[in-house]
Amino acid sequence: MAKPSDAIDPVLGPIQTDARDDRSRVHVGARASLVVVWLALLAIPLLGLNDYVVSLGTSFLINLILIGSLNVLIGYCGQISLGHAGFYGLGAYAAGILSAKLGLNPWLGLPAACVVSAIAALVIGIPALRLKGHYLAMATLGFNAILSVLFDQLVPWTGGPNGLLGVKPLALASFALSNQARIFPLVWLCAGLVMLALLNLIQSRVGRAMRAIATSEIAAQSLGVDAFHYKLIVFVLTAAMAGLAGSLYVESNLYASPESFGFSTSILLVAMVALGGWGRYAGAFFGALIYTVAPELLRTFQDAQYLIFGAGMIAVLLFFPGGLAGAGEGVARLWRRWRS
Amino acid sequence: MSAGSAGATALQLLFAGVGNGAIYALIALGFNVIFKSTGALNFAQGEWVMLGGMIAAAAISAHAPIWAGCLAAVAIVAAIGLLSERLIVAPLKRPTPMLITLLSIGLAISTKSMVMLVLGKDPAGYPGFSGDAVLNIFGARVPAQTLWIIGITLVFILAAHFFFERTILGKSLRAVAADRDAASLVGINVERSVMWSFVIGALAGGIAGAIITPQTFTSYDQGGLIGFKGFSAAMLGGIGNLYGGMLGGLLLGLLETFAAGYVSSHFKDAVAFIVLLIILFALPSGLLGRSEAQRV
Amino acid sequence: MSDTAAALLDVRGLACRFGGLQAIAELDFSVREGEIKAIIGPNGAGKTTLFNMISGVIAPSAGHILLSGERVDTAPAFRRARLGLSRTFQNLQIFKDMTVLENVMVGCHTRSHCGTVRALFRSPRARAEEAGIRERSAELLARLGLFQRADEPAASLSFGESKLLEIARALAASPRLLLLDEPAAGISHDAALRVGELIRALNRDGLTVLLVEHNMGLVMDISHSILVLDHGRKIAEGPPAAVRNDPAVLAAYLGEDDDA
Numbered sequence: 001m002a003k004p005s006d007a008i009d010p011v012l013g014p015i016q017t018d019a020r021d022d023r024s025r026v027h028v029g030a031r032a033s034l035v036v037v038w039l040a041l042l043a044i045p046l047l048g049l050n051d052y053v054v055s056l057g058t059s060f061l062i063n064l065i066l067i068g069s070l071n072v073l074i075g076y077c078g079q080i081s082l083g084h085a086g087f088y089g090l091g092a093y094a095a096g097i098l099s100a101k102l103g104l105n106p107w108l109g110l111p112a113a114c115v116v117s118a119i120a121a122l123v124i125g126i127p128a129l130r131l132k133g134h135y136l137a138m139a140t141l142g143f144n145a146i147l148s149v150l151f152d153q154l155v156p157w158t159g160g161p162n163g164l165l166g167v168k169p170l171a172l173a174s175f176a177l178s179n180q181a182r183i184f185p186l187v188w189l190c191a192g193l194v195m196l197a198l199l200n201l202i203q204s205r206v207g208r209a210m211r212a213i214a215t216s217e218i219a220a221q222s223l224g225v226d227a228f229h230y231k232l233i234v235f236v237l238t239a240a241m242a243g244l245a246g247s248l249y250v251e252s253n254l255y256a257s258p259e260s261f262g263f264s265t266s267i268l269l270v271a272m273v274a275l276g277g278w279g280r281y282a283g284a285f286f287g288a289l290i291y292t293v294a295p296e297l298l299r300t301f302q303d304a305q306y307l308i309f310g311a312g313m314i315a316v317l318l319f320f321p322g323g324l325a326g327a328g329e330g331v332a333r334l335w336r337r338w339r340s
Numbered sequence: 341m342s343a344g345s346a347g348a349t350a351l352q353l354l355f356a357g358v359g360n361g362a363i364y365a366l367i368a369l370g371f372n373v374i375f376k377s378t379g380a381l382n383f384a385q386g387e388w389v390m391l392g393g394m395i396a397a398a399a400i401s402a403h404a405p406i407w408a409g410c411l412a413a414v415a416i417v418a419a420i421g422l423l424s425e426r427l428i429v430a431p432l433k434r435p436t437p438m439l440i441t442l443l444s445i446g447l448a449i450s451t452k453s454m455v456m457l458v459l460g461k462d463p464a465g466y467p468g469f470s471g472d473a474v475l476n477i478f479g480a481r482v483p484a485q486t487l488w489i490i491g492i493t494l495v496f497i498l499a500a501h502f503f504f505e506r507t508i509l510g511k512s513l514r515a516v517a518a519d520r521d522a523a524s525l526v527g528i529n530v531e532r533s534v535m536w537s538f539v540i541g542a543l544a545g546g547i548a549g550a551i552i553t554p555q556t557f558t559s560y561d562q563g564g565l566i567g568f569k570g571f572s573a574a575m576l577g578g579i580g581n582l583y584g585g586m587l588g589g590l591l592l593g594l595l596e597t598f599a600a601g602y603v604s605s606h607f608k609d610a611v612a613f614i615v616l617l618i619i620l621f622a623l624p625s626g627l628l629g630r631s632e633a634q635r636v
Numbered sequence: 637m638s639d640t641a642a643a644l645l646d647v648r649g650l651a652c653r654f655g656g657l658q659a660i661a662e663l664d665f666s667v668r669e670g671e672i673k674a675i676i677g678p679n680g681a682g683k684t685t686l687f688n689m690i691s692g693v694i695a696p697s698a699g700h701i702l703l704s705g706e707r708v709d710t711a712p713a714f715r716r717a718r719l720g721l722s723r724t725f726q727n728l729q730i731f732k733d734m735t736v737l738e739n740v741m742v743g744c745h746t747r748s749h750c751g752t753v754r755a756l757f758r759s760p761r762a763r764a765e766e767a768g769i770r771e772r773s774a775e776l777l778a779r780l781g782l783f784q785r786a787d788e789p790a791a792s793l794s795f796g797e798s799k800l801l802e803i804a805r806a807l808a809a810s811p812r813l814l815l816l817d818e819p820a821a822g823i824s825h826d827a828a829l830r831v832g833e834l835i836r837a838l839n840r841d842g843l844t845v846l847l848v849e850h851n852m853g854l855v856m857d858i859s860h861s862i863l864v865l866d867h868g869r870k871i872a873e874g875p876p877a878a879v880r881n882d883p884a885v886l887a888a889y890l891g892e893d894d895d896a
Contacts, residue, residue, distance in 0.1 A: 310449030
């Protein structure tokens, strides 16, 4: 083997990009796949399918924003948040209250939701992220629990346990986005932008810093990465995305109630991230799919639903650490090998 | 209100607070033991408490004597803790704290839904160890069960103290908690220690559930809240510190009860959340805790 | 190399206490710019603790640490990296979930700037910077003979290769002072020789190196100066020839036995 001091080669052209089994390579094809999937999804309302299917599609896209952002926080940055549903609810109520109680233009609700959730994340994140270990998990859980109490008790603002009514639908001039098919394109657009932004983030210098922090914070710090700074950024960013999801939720349902935003939902979202495959970009799609479709499919087994989720989560963590996305990659690899 | 009855009220609240505090201390103990040996937050802790109560209630409604039902429940919950560790934690190749924490979340979800399916959604309860007797102590009405709770918890704490200070197994658990690698180098079986810590955690949870149920009744969905309060107690005392957890539990119980008594009973559940956030904001290492550096 | 070369690293009155254990006491030494200095000593002498204090993993209980005359002992680890300090780890801390190349690319963090907003939108500036980071990382891998493994998961490297990867990653930060924590531990004799060659080559290019090492052959071979620790205190310091024959050093390593 040549001595290291001899091997000062000039750069030998671009790095080879043949497909291998590791997460970063998967992303080379991810951008193209994302575009394809995105265009395919647009077909849902255009195919003239019934309202029920379209509303499932809207739910799927909203859940995708939720689970995609949580997946980046947990899987790529290594921080467990059990308050994601709380930020979701904050966004929903912020947007809903703006139009229902303050009579403002509902379009303001979308950015307002992001800002409110981001500020809340700053407030809880700054103290909680300075601590080691999974204190963030419990801090966010406590925060979510307090939010639930607030959603329930601040009746003049939130409508209390009976929910928030009187939310005005979004409108383009006189065209109100008041049914599922009409609001679908907006939700589709937002979800697409969010997933694209997340992909860009993962593949960037910031994304690498984030992943380094998750694997070995000590090594990352020794290389000049300010761990607290990046953890906070990702936490606030993903909370803002959850807030956006909340505003889309309230605008597509014209209603919000506290039980959708409790810490049980937050815990379930974490389970979905694990089932889909945490730390894998495609995992968000699988997780959102399960979360949206399973309750419909399991309607007859409603009580057993949670058992299936819990047991499924354990099975995934033990045997299929890549989740469904990892299993999918495994199948794809076998297929390629079988063909060659 | 005369000074006498104000004092009696305060005394009554004091007993109630210590009683609740004892329960939180038990739960915090379970949390801390598992945290020390794995670095993970055990989300199933609260579900084990709920299980203790539910299984005891099921046994007692099947005509078992109260003592027997409770003992059986505790034994079963301890066995479930053992089984959970053997089936779920032990096979892990890389038992990182994050992974075990996530697994405990899955375990918690599964346990809760299993109970819902098998034992139903209705609340369950049974009479206390001395029936529904209430004692009069200097004017304060103190349920006998409260005294049982305080007494049993004290016995458990003493036993735990003896276990960790005097027995080889207990000392080896402490060694593993302090330094895994060093402990395995001197021949301690680290995996076994993790197993025992789960048994102890489940034991503490099961006992807490069995002794509190006569006062609060229990149902399949009570696990999350009470586990959370136990965690707050552990954080208040300093997570990882066994004695801190007991102190934290006591303080939380007192705070909660006095807040409910003098301010508003709606407030009661929120106290634990607020305590947790205050601790995180102001004193993250808790009352008796110390922050530790990671050794590289 | 002249005697009046500036001190890149200055340690004054440094001490570290863990509860009842005084791991390091009253330590004073300097590392001159451009030199290779080794820290040796029997096990438990406090070498890794010293490294951890210099790099910012743990805080000293007393004393100062100065980098080019600037106090750093209160600065967090990431700030010291930006001031030109880089290190490797005795217990390897490579990023196993990333590729070999990506590991080194993380090392380029301090020498690059694009932040979150540019990352989210994948701006042209971010893309250009990425290309530059990639190129630089590839060069470093080539220099350490790991270029062929660039796209493989870092977890698939052998122990020796992983140690080289950590060095490549630490170099990516363009440090002025490189701390090597037992670079030759656990690798073959030939590999250790090559590591020695590498350190000398890097030093010739202007890098100051401070290393902790047990491999005496390597230490004597490449060091300009050696610092000997025992029980947390300095017992000798000087060029290899002087330290090799110092009776205090021999006593510390071999004990004070008089029997033959």
